[in-house]
Amino acid sequence: MSAPDFDCQPYLCASTLSLKPLADSDFEGMFQAAADPDIWGGHPARDRYKREVFEAYFASLLATKKALTVIDIASGDIVGTSSYYTPPDLPNSIAIGFTFLVRAKWGGNSNRELKQLMLEHAFTAYDIVYFHIATTNIRSQTATMKLGAVHLYDAELKISAAPALAKCYGLTHAQWKASRG
Template sequence: MRFLDEITLDDGRVRLEPLGHEHAEDLACAAASLKPLWYTFVPAADAVPAEIDSRIALRDSGMMNPFAVRRLSTGEVVGMTTYCNIDQPNRRVEIGYTWIGASAQGSEVNPAMKRLLLAHAFDECDAIAVSLLTHFHNRHSRAAIERLGAKLDGILRNHRIMPDGSLRDTAAYSILPNEWPAVRNGLDARLA
């Protein structure tokens, strides 16, 4: 399989569905539940349709495979995630551009979502590396990535220009195939 293949992933807790405009209303509610933070991006509720358009355009150009995240216990779509920075010839991919609404934070949603994406990348797409990047100052995201068992590859200084013009230092993490069994066991234990 390829990272760009249109797929639905489901573990009984969350379903990752190909992102579409049918998800906009739930996503707008989820986005409105979040307090804006200077070091991360979540679209404003009224900007959700444009964000969906942007992610679909990136999918169509071969750069991203975007998903809506549905929490099955409530049936609500509570966020977005993607395979991005896809390098199919080298079997490398990043999991990123992820956000979930306040009602799903600290729940089973994030570990279940990561478990599905990582399993698909390693077990179905034969990935040689899965990356996870975040703003250096996003301590919450960095802690969540480290809880997965991802290893810090380094800090990419002045990696991106933020919408406000500030420069972002990016903490770059990855998981390799030989690390996947331990990461999988850790996620399975968290979800048990």
């Protein structure tokens, strides 16, 4: 099932995080969250913590009109971002990616809560959600499998600036329900 009118920038809220459409006014808070070099350690863009590099990245996210700002409800601080996007090799599908969270949100429930919000929204319109992760990003691969997603294939895909090898995962609605059981 596909949904051409799917809202890629919904307002979503859980117990500790809320999501809203990414806006120009989010830049300073988003950069403050992204300015930690350790966030980008396993990522292909290891220098994204630098302001000039992050500015270009932020502009590209903003231009997609599909990116979300992740906000910690208790503090009101921006703690990351994530996006819906159309997989280049599966044009009638939906994927979740371009996600980062501040290190204070690693290892706890935050990534699962973020993905839960996004998955529940995606499953209102799609039967399967995809994730494309750099082969070097073991932390994200592990987190994605903890959601119940399974590795489907590896492919060279142009998801951002240049084609790159990605591990492609899929999570069906049934797998998601079973992983929460």
